[in-house]
């Protein structure tokens with residue numbers, strides 16, 4: 027599906043993941059884990075850029091348009107499927123077909139608020155489900171999610187994860203919940219300071235390695251990539 031070979035990934039001159047290599051196959055369910063600031067979102071945004079025409083992107087819920095309704099925010103996921111006139115007409119006076127589709131999608135996501143409710147008045151968990159709805163309404167084979175379940179209670183998170191699995195062929199999610207990752211995903215990528223410290227089947231990731239990652243300990247195999255004290259001194 028995608029091969030990255032020694033790519034420098036970041037923001038202009040700011041390289042976050044240096045010479046980063048990754049191979050993705052269709053049908054995989056991949057969780058990206060790692061401590062805050064390790065580069066998870068940066069990697070996911072890069073994958074979205076690389077897979078654009080085949081991947082839906084569930085960004086964090088702050089990307090919703092606050093003064094628009096649930097309906098409008100979810101419909102945004104379909105903007106690319108229609109021409110500007112159709113989109114404009116549908117946003118002004120929602121068509122029956124889209125209203126029914128979005129209503130069914132929101133019910134499936136357990137959103138109990140009216141479709142015409144402005145999202146600014148919703149709770150964090152409700153906003154997250156609107157963001158999930160917008161991504162699912164893109165109807166792409168691959169789902170990319172940036173912590174798409176973090177504001178939901180664990181039971182609801184699992185129910186909605188199943189919906190995401192059922193609706194997509196391939197799934198790549200940044201998660202802050204290692205238990206959800208190990209229990210439900212096939213493959214785990216661990217990031218630490220922009221380095222990939224583990225990439226393999228979820229059932230071969232051991233607890234000690236996971237804990238070390240969150241304690242920000244760099245595994246021996248990756249240490250040569252870090253500058254030594256002496257090198258840092260020379261650089262100064």
Ligand SMILES: Nc1ncnc2c1ncn2[C@@H]1O[C@H](COP(=O)(O)OP(=O)(O)OP(=O)(O)O)[C@@H](O)[C@H]1O
Pocket residue numbers: 037040042060061062063064065066067068069
């Ligand atoms: N737009 C940007 N421009 C420049 N640097 C950025 C930008 N966004 C993020 N960074 C930097 O990239 C690094 C990795 O950030 P990223 O958001 O990918 O981490 P993360 O692992 O997703 O963190 P978190 O779990 O806190 O969301 C950080 O040092 C951050 O400051």
